[in-house]
Amino acid sequence: MKLRPAQILVLGFATVILVGAVLLSLPVASKSGESVGFLNALFTATSAVCVTGLVVVDTYTQYSLFGQILIMFLIQIGGLGFMTMTTLIFLILGKRITLKERLVMREALNQLTLAGVVKLTRYIIFTTLIFEGLGAFFLSLRFVRVYGLYRGIYYGIFHAVSAFNNAGFDLIGNFRSLTPFVEDPLVNIVIMGLIIFGGLGFSVIYDVFTIRNFHRLSLHSKVVLTMTVFLLVAGFLVIYALEYSNPKTLGSLSPAGKILAAAFQSVTPRTAGFNTISLPDMSLAAKYFTIFLMFIGASPGSTGGGVKTTTFALVLMMIYSVITSKEDVEIYKRRIPMDNVFKASVITVMALLQVLSVSLLLAITEGADFMSILYETVSAFGTVGLSMGITPHLSDAGKVLIILTMFSGRLGPLTIALALASKKKTAMLKYPEERILVG
Amino acid sequence: MKLRPAQILVLGFATVILVGAVLLSLPVASKSGESVGFLNALFTATSAVCVTGLVVVDTYTQYSLFGQILIMFLIQIGGLGFMTMTTLIFLILGKRITLKERLVMREALNQLTLAGVVKLTRYIIFTTLIFEGLGAFFLSLRFVRVYGLYRGIYYGIFHAVSAFNNAGFDLIGNFRSLTPFVEDPLVNIVIMGLIIFGGLGFSVIYDVFTIRNFHRLSLHSKVVLTMTVFLLVAGFLVIYALEYSNPKTLGSLSPAGKILAAAFQSVTPRTAGFNTISLPDMSLAAKYFTIFLMFIGASPGSTGGGVKTTTFALVLMMIYSVITSKEDVEIYKRRIPMDNVFKASVITVMALLQVLSVSLLLAITEGADFMSILYETVSAFGTVGLSMGITPHLSDAGKVLIILTMFSGRLGPLTIALALASKKKTAMLKYPEERILVG
Ligand SMILES: [K+]
Ligand SMILES: [K+]
Numbered sequence: 001m002k003l004r005p006a007q008i009l010v011l012g013f014a015t016v017i018l019v020g021a022v023l024l025s026l027p028v029a030s031k032s033g034e035s036v037g038f039l040n041a042l043f044t045a046t047s048a049v050c051v052t053g054l055v056v057v058d059t060y061t062q063y064s065l066f067g068q069i070l071i072m073f074l075i076q077i078g079g080l081g082f083m084t085m086t087t088l089i090f091l092i093l094g095k096r097i098t099l100k101e102r103l104v105m106r107e108a109l110n111q112l113t114l115a116g117v118v119k120l121t122r123y124i125i126f127t128t129l130i131f132e133g134l135g136a137f138f139l140s141l142r143f144v145r146v147y148g149l150y151r152g153i154y155y156g157i158f159h160a161v162s163a164f165n166n167a168g169f170d171l172i173g174n175f176r177s178l179t180p181f182v183e184d185p186l187v188n189i190v191i192m193g194l195i196i197f198g199g200l201g202f203s204v205i206y207d208v209f210t211i212r213n214f215h216r217l218s219l220h221s222k223v224v225l226t227m228t229v230f231l232l233v234a235g236f237l238v239i240y241a242l243e244y245s246n247p248k249t250l251g252s253l254s255p256a257g258k259i260l261a262a263a264f265q266s267v268t269p270r271t272a273g274f275n276t277i278s279l280p281d282m283s284l285a286a287k288y289f290t291i292f293l294m295f296i297g298a299s300p301g302s303t304g305g306g307v308k309t310t311t312f313a314l315v316l317m318m319i320y321s322v323i324t325s326k327e328d329v330e331i332y333k334r335r336i337p338m339d340n341v342f343k344a345s346v347i348t349v350m351a352l353l354q355v356l357s358v359s360l361l362l363a364i365t366e367g368a369d370f371m372s373i374l375y376e377t378v379s380a381f382g383t384v385g386l387s388m389g390i391t392p393h394l395s396d397a398g399k400v401l402i403i404l405t406m407f408s409g410r411l412g413p414l415t416i417a418l419a420l421a422s423k424k425k426t427a428m429l430k431y432p433e434e435r436i437l438v439g
Numbered sequence: 440m441k442l443r444p445a446q447i448l449v450l451g452f453a454t455v456i457l458v459g460a461v462l463l464s465l466p467v468a469s470k471s472g473e474s475v476g477f478l479n480a481l482f483t484a485t486s487a488v489c490v491t492g493l494v495v496v497d498t499y500t501q502y503s504l505f506g507q508i509l510i511m512f513l514i515q516i517g518g519l520g521f522m523t524m525t526t527l528i529f530l531i532l533g534k535r536i537t538l539k540e541r542l543v544m545r546e547a548l549n550q551l552t553l554a555g556v557v558k559l560t561r562y563i564i565f566t567t568l569i570f571e572g573l574g575a576f577f578l579s580l581r582f583v584r585v586y587g588l589y590r591g592i593y594y595g596i597f598h599a600v601s602a603f604n605n606a607g608f609d610l611i612g613n614f615r616s617l618t619p620f621v622e623d624p625l626v627n628i629v630i631m632g633l634i635i636f637g638g639l640g641f642s643v644i645y646d647v648f649t650i651r652n653f654h655r656l657s658l659h660s661k662v663v664l665t666m667t668v669f670l671l672v673a674g675f676l677v678i679y680a681l682e683y684s685n686p687k688t689l690g691s692l693s694p695a696g697k698i699l700a701a702a703f704q705s706v707t708p709r710t711a712g713f714n715t716i717s718l719p720d721m722s723l724a725a726k727y728f729t730i731f732l733m734f735i736g737a738s739p740g741s742t743g744g745g746v747k748t749t750t751f752a753l754v755l756m757m758i759y760s761v762i763t764s765k766e767d768v769e770i771y772k773r774r775i776p777m778d779n780v781f782k783a784s785v786i787t788v789m790a791l792l793q794v795l796s797v798s799l800l801l802a803i804t805e806g807a808d809f810m811s812i813l814y815e816t817v818s819a820f821g822t823v824g825l826s827m828g829i830t831p832h833l834s835d836a837g838k839v840l841i842i843l844t845m846f847s848g849r850l851g852p853l854t855i856a857l858a859l860a861s862k863k864k865t866a867m868l869k870y871p872e873e874r875i876l877v878g
Binding site: 201203218219220223242284285288289292300301308310311313314315318319322323325328330331333334335336337338340342343344345346347348349350352353356359360363364369370371374414417418420430431432433434435436437438 | 752
């Protein structure tokens with residue numbers, strides 16, 4: 001039996017998660033020497049491999065050093081694995097791009113040979129290590145002063161890996177995430193930088209570093225960079241305005257701290273999952289706005305999740321075309337093929353249907369308020385990891401639902417669907433066409 | 440200057456609403472003899488013409504007989520006007536159907552001449568009067584016994600008009616809607632019947648009454664009927680199960696009353712807006728499920744709102760095709776043209792974006808909880824009229840937002856967009872194609 005790419009991805013991820021869950025459920029993985037229980041271990045392993053960061057138990061308080069380092073490795077495998085695997089599988093197969101296949105960097109790196117594959121993989125690993133190494137160095141400068149030499153260096157490495165892979169796991173303890181460092185420029189800027197670069201996707205980083213001229217970049221890279229800057233700036237302005245006078249979030253900070261915290265809170269929903277201010281204390285409008293950002297997420301082929309910046313951009317441009325009665329969807333003087341636009345809208349609608357269905361089920365299984373349920377669902381789907389605090393109190397059914405949501409959110413509903421589907425059939429018989437009145 | 444069809448619709452509706460608002464703000468329209476205020480009158484007129492049923496003031500308590508009858512006329516103009524205008528405008532123009540134009544019954548009634556137009560209009564008015572007349576007669580049988588002869592007959596007519604046009608306005612008083620009649624089979628069955636027939640759309644009613652054989656119906660009619668039955672049955676089962684033991688809704692009713700109330704509560708979100716049980720007392724899951732039903736709404740060219748049953752059906756079938764790796768979207772042995780499917784997904788995404796944006800703004804302007812805000816927004820967008828009770832307490836900004844949402848929900852975001860857009864341009868220059876990686 002020959003596995004199709006989507007099936008390789010799904011089975012590969014599932015295997016890593018299961019192995020991770022078994023190891024994390026060992027007593028030696030827990031600080032207390034008592035097993036955390038298989039469901040909680042499965043939750044943690046899924047959250048780590050899918051670089052989500054939602055936690056049912058506090059990482060620092062619950063897990064031993066062995067458990068913590070295992071989680072770090074799961075994050076690295078998950079982040080790197082997804083980046084390389086999605087990139088490679090489709091390049092190796094060299095499939096023609098259709099509505100139902102993912103295009104990965106065909107334009108950026110064409111004519112791939114086996115030598116090219118090895119080179120590409122090496123390039124991706126090298127890039128990852130450079131970013132994580134630099135991040136770990138700068139973070140250690142601060143953490144050594146807080147936690148001492150060894151623990152400080154260890155914390156630098158762990159949080160650099162967690163940030164570049166958009167995982168959002170932390171070792172600060174008691175579910176506090178990075179709140180103790182809310183006004184620390186060094187920690188904030190390094191973490192934000194790692195998140196942003198990790199969320200661009202390898203092909204864009206490659207494009208930018210080799211071409212160095214915006215006008216000559218691939219259309220994909222241009223759209224990713226434009227949307228990223230737009231979402232970061234808009235996110236900063238909206239959160240700064242909405243939370244400026246909220247005494248429980250930005251209100252009590254210094255002027256510089258306000259700017260830093262609002263910037264961090266615009267970066268992290270896409271889709272890192274760290275936080276420096278108290279999320280449940282944010283205003284209703286700011287929480288809701290954060291849900292939007294989490295849903296959009298990062299860019300394709302990156303360590304981040306969500307429906308992706310480019311998908312959102314195409315949907316916006318599609319609406320713009322309809323409104324202005326244009327025949328084609330055009331961006332930066334390029335015409336986007338209709339099946340490309342169509343795929344973006346299929347992904348968006350599928351993602352929305354999934355988020356809505358899961359949150360409807362959680363509304364039945366959990367006793368929480370609606371905003372918390374929707375927030376947690378989108379956070380899981382977008383592999384974000386921001387939380388209203390209900391995750392540690394989920395029922396078993398709720399945990400299973402969130403585990404499945406993280407998994408399909410990481411691989412994309414489309415990939416899961418393709419993995420489950422039987423092989424593509426070409427219809428023997430074409431039925432006659434007939435229209436339906438819509439809208 | 441020649442107006443385009445979308446502009447005629449938008450300007451026509453706006454004019455009727457403004458005239459209605461001016462009349463309703465006259466002191467003589469109020470029971471107390473004091474004007475209700477222009478903003479409240481504008482809200483009521485918009486709600487009536489857009490057959491929504493959301494109210495900032497109680498219709499019976501606030502408005503004089505003159506005001507009430509005016510509201511009934513606005514409902515009739517709105518319901519009938521939309522049905523005939525959407526049907527006619529596009530038939531008269533005989534436009535080729537593109538992504539950007541609405542198809543109305545081209546298949547059902549082809550080769551339309553001016554004589555045909557007059558005949559069609561007469562047919563629509565005749566059908567409406569038959570349904571409303573029968574409904575008014577049966578409702579009067581009950582209402583005469585409760586309210587006396589004259590008021591009973593008047594109530595029969597008012598509520599028949601309100602139900603067939605999916606308007607949801609009532610004269611029971613104190614925002615109670617039809618709750619006093621929760622266990623009354625006659626009122627329930629007549630109102631449900633009017634809502635369902637009103638929500639099918641004229642072309643389907645015509646099709647069914649002339650052809651009388653499911654297999655020979657147009658594909659459009661088949662899809663409308665299938666989805667309508669499916670949504671009614673599914674809605675009934677879900678609400679019955681979720682609310683069965685809720686003492687504040689179904690729990691306190693007799694076995695037959697439970698069935699009647701659950702049935703009613705599955706019919707009314709699409710998109711009538713009457714209620715027989717207390718909506719704010721429903722469980723979180725049932726409220727959320729109701730939001731789904733409200734969003735989907737009724738069928739195209741009908742008196743109901745929402746994204747429409749056929750739009751939802753096409754989106755579901757599109758996802759099914761992607762999952763099963765089929766090349767085409769097929770329903771009942773017919774292939775749906777790709778631009779038809781594409782339009783359905785554009786409408787869905789536009790509707791979602793609008794609902795999300797409006798509820799985000801309401802989260803800023805109003806002090807209500809998130810579920811109530813989302814519920815009220817979808818209710819306004821789908822011209823449903825069900826309410827968590829926050830509408831009478833809206834801020835002025837909130838009222839304006841809901842007014843705009845009802846208006847664009849009734850005409851469809853696409854129609855509004857087309858009315859605002861400049862004339863269709865054929866691009867002089869085709870840009871080269873380039874793909875973007877999505878999802
Ligand atoms: K994350
Ligand atoms: K209504």
